[in-house]
Amino acid sequence: GQNIDQPTEMTATEGAIVQINCTYQTSGFNGLFWYQQHAGEAPTFLSYNVLDGLEEKGRFSSFLSRSKGYSYLLLKELQMKDSASYLCAVRSPSGNTPLVFGKGTRLSVIA
Amino acid sequence: DADVTQTPRNRITKTGKRIMLECSQTKGHDRMYWYRQDPGLGLQLIYYSFDVKDINKGEISDGYSVSRQAQAKFSLSLESAIPNQTALYFCATSDLTTSEQFFGPGTRLTVL
Numbered sequence: 001g002q003n004i005d006q007p008t009e010m011t012a013t014e015g016a017i018v019q020i021n022c023t024y025q026t027s028g029f030n031g032l033f034w035y036q037q038h039a040g041e042a043p044t045f046l047s048y049n050v051l052d053g054l055e056e057k058g059r060f061s062s063f064l065s066r067s068k069g070y071s072y073l074l075l076k077e078l079q080m081k082d083s084a085s086y087l088c089a090v091r092s093p094s095g096n097t098p099l100v101f102g103k104g105t106r107l108s109v110i111a
Numbered sequence: 112d113a114d115v116t117q118t119p120r121n122r123i124t125k126t127g128k129r130i131m132l133e134c135s136q137t138k139g140h141d142r143m144y145w146y147r148q149d150p151g152l153g154l155q156l157i158y159y160s161f162d163v164k165d166i167n168k169g170e171i172s173d174g175y176s177v178s179r180q181a182q183a184k185f186s187l188s189l190e191s192a193i194p195n196q197t198a199l200y201f202c203a204t205s206d207l208t209t210s211e212q213f214f215g216p217g218t219r220l221t222v223l
Contacts, residue, residue, distance in 0.1 A: 031210070033210075033211065033212075040199070040217070040219075041216070041217070042201060042214035042215060042216055042217055043154075043201075043212075043214050044214070045211055045212075045213075048209070048211065087153065087154070089212075091210045095207070095208075095210050096161070098144060098156055098159050098169070098205075099205075099210060099212060101153055101154045102153065103152060103153035104153050106151070
C-alpha cells in the first residue's frame with residue numbers, strides 16, 4: 001500500500017525557521033521529492049533525496065531517513081513569499097509507476 | 112517559452128457538456144500525467160501515459176478519458192461534465208531516469 005502523511009497546516013513567523021515533516025509507508029522506495037505550490041499555481045521542484053542525510057540548498061534543506069520512513073523540509077529565514085503548500089512525493093523502486101504525492105502542508109508565514 | 116503548456120487556462124461550462132483540456136510539452140519526455148486538485152486538497156491522479164501507445168488509469172479516472180496524440184500531446188476529456196468536476200487540472204511530464212515531474216500552469220474548470 002501507499003501512505004504518505006504530512007501535517008495539514010502550519011504557521012510560522014517571518015525570519016524564523018520551520019520544519020515540515022513527511023512520513024511514508026510505501027511498497028518500495030527509491031527517492032523522495034519536495035515541491036512548493038503557491039495558491040492557484042503549479043507545483044515547482046524544490047529537492048530530491050535518495051540517500052540518507054541532509055541536502056542543503058540556500059535557505060531550504062531536506063533530510064531523509066530511509067530506515068524510519070521519514071523526511072523533513074527545513075526552511076530558514078522565512079519570508080512572506082514562502083507562504084505556500086509543500087508537497088512530498090515518493091518514487092517507486094522501478095520508476096515505472098507515478099510518484100505518490102502526500103496531500104501537502106499549507107504554510108502561512110506571518111509578520 | 113513554457114516547457115509544458117495547457118489550454119484553455121480557464122473554462123466555465125454547463126452540466127452535460129463535453130469538454131477537452133489540452134496539454135503540450137517541449138521537454139521531449141515520454142511520460143505525461145493528468146491530475147486534478149480541489150481547493151485545499153492534494154493532487155489526485157486521473158490518467159497517465161508512459162509512451163504514445165500506453166494509457167493507464169489513475170485513482171480517479173471515472174468520468175474522464177484521455178488521448179495521447181503524439182509524444183508531445185496528451186488531452187483530457189470530460190464526456191459529460193458534472194458540477195463536482197469543478198477543480199484545478201494540471202498536466203505534468205516526467206523524465207524517465209529521475210521521475211522528477213514538471214507541471215503545466217493548470218486549467219481552472221468550473222461546471223455550472
